[in-house]
Amino acid sequence: MREFTLLIWPSLILGAGCAYALLSPGQGVLWRPGYALTFLLIGFWGTHLVLQATGHRGDEYLLPLAFCLTAIGLTFIGRLDAHLAWRQVTWTAIAILALIVTVTAGRDYQRWLQYPYFYLTLGLFFLVLTVILGTRISGAKSWLTLGSFQMQPVEAVKILMVLFLANFLEIKRELLSARAGVAAWGPLLLAVALALLFLVIQRDLGSALIILTTFLAMLYVATQRLRFVLGGGLIFAFGVLAAYHLFPYLRVRFGVWLNPWPVAQAAGYQVVQGLFAFAGGGLLGTGLGLGQPEFIPAVATDFIFAAIGEELGLAGGLAIICLYILLAYRGYRAALRAPDGEGLLLAAGLTFLLTFQAFVIMAGVSKLLPLTGVTLPFVSYGGSSLVASYIALGLLLNVSAAGWNEQR
């Protein structure tokens, strides 16, 4: 019942976004926000009804939280680029379908976790495929193009990695902590190192950072040994140092992060424009449609948070952060209540994956950290990211449902 009530919020946000699109001249014609609204409301409430009908007792906050983020994202994508809005509406529908499939067909997650090496192989296969056949778009060669259709396999790889680790770490965790754990460490480190190597070759540093950090987080949860994380961090630091000397583009990125102003018209352009957007927003923002985030390149994807910061101000930015904190809270709560170690690791890994990615890109566009181009989960424009995020959400719902069943 709680989920039902909470779904009012994303619905209201969507309604407001739709009203804005209808009122602002020239926008509504392009993407018919009225239809989009109806379509998406059916999607939101339909998902709720399906969960109810199938007796799924997952966490009741997770779904409304994700829908809130998506509704805010759609409102801004509609305002930024009407051409993208319909596509994103379609992608949202596909993502919701993927979620429904996950929560119905995959509810018994324990059964699905039994094939760790399959997930690992599939993930690495995707990465190799991207390295060989990938298309380079804005720096990173992380796209596969099929006709007019483009996708980022790395979004799937992240989830496959968590699926692999959840099972592998649960089975081997005694062994990993023991002194004679070489047999367990070997394949684990090899798998992670290969994934990172392929990502660095593609220049997708953001995803490399996210996969590595998620790996370390899950390793820490599984083994409870901080020194593994520190060791991993140290190896990572050496890796970065080596990469810094090997790849000139990394030095440029790093220089831009330290001081973008001398290159404000060149390599630092995007970061500087993002900063201007945040500065223009101030405390309460300019108001939807009254800012000028269109100066920022890639504003609908990587930089959508800067657009939100400009038009909704610090208040809007903090609201987004709060939504992710709540998402993290509910996700970790599901992990704590999971009936088994695999479930715990799966939920913890996915929660960390989603929220850390959100942190990396929000910190990147605001220049708290060096910028790495990844999407803001549930919010940014981009089909692959949206579908992957909703599948991750579905898996989280499944773990929380198992916990609920256990407690009964």
Added chain:
Amino acid sequence: MNRSLQKLAVVTLLMFLILAGYLGYIQVIKGEELFFHPQNPRLARLESERMRGVITDRQGKILARTVKEKEGLRREYPLGEAAAQVIGYASNRFGSSGLEAAYAGELLGIKGWARFKNLAAQLAGRQPRGADLSLTLDADLQDLAYRLLAGRRGAIVALDPRTGAVLALASSPSFNPNNLAGEMARIAARPGGSPLLNRAIQGVYPPGSTLKPVTAAAALGANTAVAGGKFVCPGFLEVNGRRLHCPHPHGTVDFSQAMMYSCNVTFAKMALEVGGENFVRTAESFGFNQEIPLELPVLPGRLPPSSKLNANELAEIAIGQGEVTTTPLHMALIAAAIANDGLMMRPFIVESVKAFNGRVIWQVKPRVWRVTTGAEVAKIIRRAMEAVVARGTGQAAELPGVRVAGKTGSAQNPQGKAHAWFIGFAPVEAPRAAVAVIIENGGAGGEVAAPLAREVLAKAIGVVD
């Protein structure tokens, strides 16, 4: 695994809290500064639809205003080249500079509450309008100072030593802000002379002998008996095997005569006597190695820390050569501090910010910036500087019926002829104006800079009563 999971949750929360705090920093605390960065493309739209406020001088004479024309809004600068660097410009094509840039928020009416008021005005279909600036500059004095520079590379600064109010801040060569497109093309085609540079605050020069009052303050601060002492100048001083020269042997001189004839040997001796630590501390009390607070960015005066000074370097710095640099504004502040019994006032150009209906939004309160030296020491230096103008190297600054004090300087530099310097103030009994003049590679300060200071002081003491 529950314990480690809880720790991971805390880490996740912490990272978002850091992000939230940082966002508050860049959006609220640093927000305005960032927003008004000249490269922000948002400013262009704002410029095209907002009436910038009016900038006036201390008498209400207009220095910048926006006029409505058929093609849109146009910014007008009645003083033209004379105040181009300090007032600056605001242009869609070329960005903004000077006070137009530093006070863009107030002038465009998007700072504080004005932002919401103007938003309401805009929604009601009225023309939003920014606040007005009232400056401490005197338009006539500014114009005079610029004309005195006569196209030579140099700067003139005039201050009210009692308050720190900047009366004139002229820099030459200059450009005409009323014809920016043409001027920018001219500057691009023929670089050299840097007309966009505000030499008064961004021009860095060795101070030469105009630093001697500071050296005197260090010596007198340690021992006031120096004022009654006798010094022997054989024409050179040997320090660690290296010689520092005077143009000719000055023989036996007292403190006032040393200042009058600008005896290098005596001032180098004084500095060596008090030692590097004392000397640097006094110089820092006069604002060296400090950020000078002003509405516009000022490059700081610099000298090395005493720990890095050997006797040769100290002797050289004591006469304003070697590794000591300063700006014309800073030298005017030093003259003003000696005029004002050792109290250096915080300099300011903007007297008040007024809403377009005349209501005062903000008004400056004069404040002491640095306590440099005691009133007694300042008085001794004032008397010596008066002797400089009455009977010494600065006689070209003499005014009939007014007691003028000053110090000349001819600063050696690698670019060519010496920079001609003069700093001074008047009237000595109750100073109302302090001045610093520099003509780059002009030659002797007493011949080239002092006559300009004379004109500026004459006009300025008429301006401020």
